[in-house]
Amino acid sequence: LRRSAVSIPANIAEGFKKRSKPDKVRYLNIAEGSLEESRYYLILSKDLGYADTSNLLLEIDEVAKLLHSYSQAILS
Numbered sequence: 001l002r003r004s005a006v007s008i009p010a011n012i013a014e015g016f017k018k019r020s021k022p023d024k025v026r027y028l029n030i031a032e033g034s035l036e037e038s039r040y041y042l043i044l045s046k047d048l049g050y051a052d053t054s055n056l057l058l059e060i061d062e063v064a065k066l067l068h069s070y071s072q073a074i075l076s
Contacts, residue, residue: 004034005034005038007030007031007034007037008034008038009031011031012028012031014027015027021075025071025074028067028071028074029071031067032064032067032071035060035064035067039057039060042056042057
């Protein structure tokens, strides 16, 4: 979970410095993949009874919307 969570902002930062729009969006897409991996780990943690991750899952939904909107804005 830590690895996938750290990967999200790292890929956003790496994509930020890319010059072409397709490169920027590719790194944002990689960040979205890491976000979904994090979502899976939170769901698994909840299913296994380790923690109530409901609030964190809501936050992931919000971040997913932001990443998607940012990607669409770059492509427009």
